[in-house]
Amino acid sequence: MSWSDAVRIPADVEQPDRIVWGFTARQVAILAVTGAILYLLYTTLGERLPLAVFAAITLLVAVLGILLGVATHDGVSLDRFLLAALRYHWSAKRLVSTPDVVAPPPAWIVASRAPVPALLKLPARGVAEDGLIDLGPDGIVAIAEVSTVSFALRTPDEQDGLVAAFGRWLNSLSGRVQILVRAERVDLATTIGALEERIPLLPHPALAHAAREHAMFLTDLATRHELLRRQVLLVIREPDVGANGTTAAAARAYRRLAEAARLLGACGLTVRPLDAAAVSALLASCFDPMAPPLPADLLAHPDEVISRGGRR
Structure with a gap:
């Protein structure tokens, strides 16, 4: 292979491929969805709202879409970071090690109804x-x-x-x-x-x-x-x-x-x-x-x- 055929291999071999203008497929999808939302807002609210209000709404949507597609937090893309934060927020915080599903307390107990502990699943036995x-x-x-x-x-x-x-x-x-x-x-x-x-x-x-x-x-x-x-x-x-x-x-x-x-x-x-x-x-x-x-x-x-x- 000649020098003209040499290909640069990045240090991070798991880095996603960039397909359009230096953006990955995930970033292109997020930006495309953002553009579709902006077009939908224009067709539905463009003539019904004052120009200043409509510009503020579209600017907010555009900035959020660009941040989700381009910004990162500690090396993790912002959309994945927000999804992980939402999963953590909605997941159970009290976990117990048991082979069976944790049953709720009986109805006749008058104590405060605390959340039922969830099953702790560890990969290691x-x-x-x-x-x-x-x-x-x-x-x-x-x-x-x-x-x-x-x-x-x-x-x-x-x-x-x-x-x-x-x-x-x-x-x-x-x-x-x-x-x-x-x-x-x-x-x-x-x-x-x-x-x-x-x-x-x-x-x-x-x-x-x-x-x-x-x-x-x-x-x-x-x-x-x-x-x-x-x-x-x-x-x-x-x-x-x-x-x-x-x-x-x-x-x-x-x-x-x-x-x-x-x-x-x-x-x-x-x-x-x-x-x-x-x-x-x-x-x-x-x-x-x-x-x-x-x-x-x-x-x-x-x-x-x-x-x-x-x-x-």
């Missing part, structure tokens, strides 16, 4: 002892934490080698894979506590003084700044098919994790599968990413009832 997430009929998910490498500090030849090795892994994929980059809060309390405990055991006063100053530095750093660390997760999903569906899906997920560890090892990356405790903590932190991690004894079991007064 539970976490197995080996760390696999059970999605029920949707299959099995395996999660591994992947280390990082400094790409900018490598020479051009080394960068080409990293890209080639990563490309070999991408070309070898035979199923669904998600690469998730998330930020999580760093708690230095454990590190500072362990450091202070070892200070009296150091063999030289200079080492003890340096360790004490380092502990003070870490304490000041944690007090003045909100410390975050970047975590890269590799999520592999396998469908539950066949007679031995769950067992076969788990075996395929482990085989693909091992293959990813072997191929990504050529890039200097380490792939570490998460165990059951790490996966449970990860799922719990997704509900409140900025909150500190809960101790294992405070996490409820799948069949345990949670009330306002605590677990029971």
Whole structure:
């Protein structure tokens, strides 16, 4: 292929195609509906309203249509953002984990009629002892934490080698894979506590003084700044098919994790599968990413009832 036949590929491969004047099909549809509404207003109200009133109405409709078609909020188009806001407004806010539909209270109860809780539907059925997430009929998910490498500090030849090795892994994929980059809060309390405990055991006063100053530095750093660390997760999903569906899906997920560890090892990356405790903590932190991690004894079991007064 010659240079004249080269085609630019955007970084966002899921970016919708632009078909007319730089607009996507969705934007063209919104603008077309806006134009149709303006034409309908002109044919029905154009001669019945004063010019100033009609101009104000059409200007409002045109501005709303243009904003819905062009504007975005946090990378999401405004029409989708408003639809999500409406769905959230009309959806139930009190959800309970139960396999059956929540029945309304009996008619003879004279208490205030609060909204009936709705059914809480989670995609995950539970976490197995080996760390696999059970999605029920949707299959099995395996999660591994992947280390990082400094790409900018490598020479051009080394960068080409990293890209080639990563490309070999991408070309070898035979199923669904998600690469998730998330930020999580760093708690230095454990590190500072362990450091202070070892200070009296150091063999030289200079080492003890340096360790004490380092502990003070870490304490000041944690007090003045909100410390975050970047975590890269590799999520592999396998469908539950066949007679031995769950067992076969788990075996395929482990085989693909091992293959990813072997191929990504050529890039200097380490792939570490998460165990059951790490996966449970990860799922719990997704509900409140900025909150500190809960101790294992405070996490409820799948069949345990949670009330306002605590677990029971």
